[in-house]
Ligand SMILES: NC(=O)c1ccc[n+]([C@@H]2O[C@H](COP(=O)([O-])OP(=O)(O)OC[C@H]3O[C@@H](n4cnc5c(N)ncnc54)[C@H](O)[C@@H]3O)[C@@H](O)[C@H]2O)c1
């Protein structure tokens with residue numbers, strides 16, 4: 551691979567997303583933005599925490615390639631994925647006269663990639679954008695695949711659009727400033743990708759555990775690339791989630807309930823870790839997974855300081871809350887189950903008593 555060339559490209563009916571993973575990717579953003587054409591205006595959207603850390607580096611990288619570049623910020627946190635912040639952003643895009651061939655750049659975690667993607671999907675009926683993720687959650691998951699959106703009183707991620715970024719550029723050095731808890735939360739999605747698609751990738755997590763815990767840049771670059779390749783291959787097969795893309799929701803049905811019931815005190819990835827343990831137990835009840843595999847899943851999650859039980863939550867409340875999951879089809883919950891480690895199956899053929907006993911497993915009394 552020539553340096554500063556894409557590691558790979560996601561190609562589907564409506565996407566052609568180049569993926570760059572490099573320890574100094576932020577220094578090459580200007581080059582990548584102007585790869586095919588130079589947008590007349592580039593607006594970088596970030597949160598104030600990330601902008602303080604990396605905003606200047608980003609603007610410097612853009613300066614020589616795209617002289618008309620601006621940085622706008624929102625406060626950090628999921629509350630910024632809101633209609634009122636989006637309204638502010640539209641106002642700023644208007645004042646900056648961002649035209650149809652202008653471009654937005656997301657610099658931040660999943661909140662910023664979701665918000666920027668949705669702003670780009672809707673501004674002037676859709677303009678180009680690219681993602682420069684800075685959290686592990688966004689590096690391995692949120693930055694690729696075209697799902698964009700904001701929250702609404704009716705639910706999290708309730709308003710959104712499919713709109714693919716032109717490129718994703720992951721600067722793995724940014725992970726050095728990310729708190730350990732956010733590294734662990736991102737690792738839950740990485741372990742999810744391994745569990746549904748590649749048993750040898752689970753081995754890899756165990757073999758490289760100490761380098762991962764130390765956030766060593768080379769190993770993190772390898773981890774991110776492996777994850778984005780897995781995600782790309784799923785999205786290429788089922789862009790709009792009419793079928794197998796749902797496998798990416800492994801652990802999320804119960805995970806979302808646990809996340810909500812914790813009043814979002816748990817990170818998304820932490821709740822997904824708990825949800826994956828419950829989904830693994832459900833898989834065992836369907837005869838698809840053995841107890842040794844479950845013990846291994848728990849031990850890998852725990853080795854990265856991820857929770858495997860839902861502390862202080864009642865099983866009945868978790869089950870009740872999963873009914874509100876927006877992936878419920880015609881009143882039936884779709885369950886992503888493991889078919890051994892490294893393979894999955896999607897089914898609605900799961901009885902209430904199986905769900906109850908799987909949820910009991912994550913709610914010890
Ligand atoms: N679209 C998708 O496919 C998809 C997939 C997964 C998650 N998501 C969304 O992603 C969001 C969660 O993403 P997240 O966990 O990245 O949250 P986030 O964007 O809120 O980032 C977490 C915190 O880390 C800070 N931060 C970011 N990068 C940093 C860095 N390098 N150093 C220090 N601090 C840094 C941020 O300021 C923020 O406070 C949710 O809204 C979720 O719905 C979307």
Ligand SMILES: [Zn+2]
Pocket residue numbers: 691739802818822
């Ligand atoms: Zn997730």
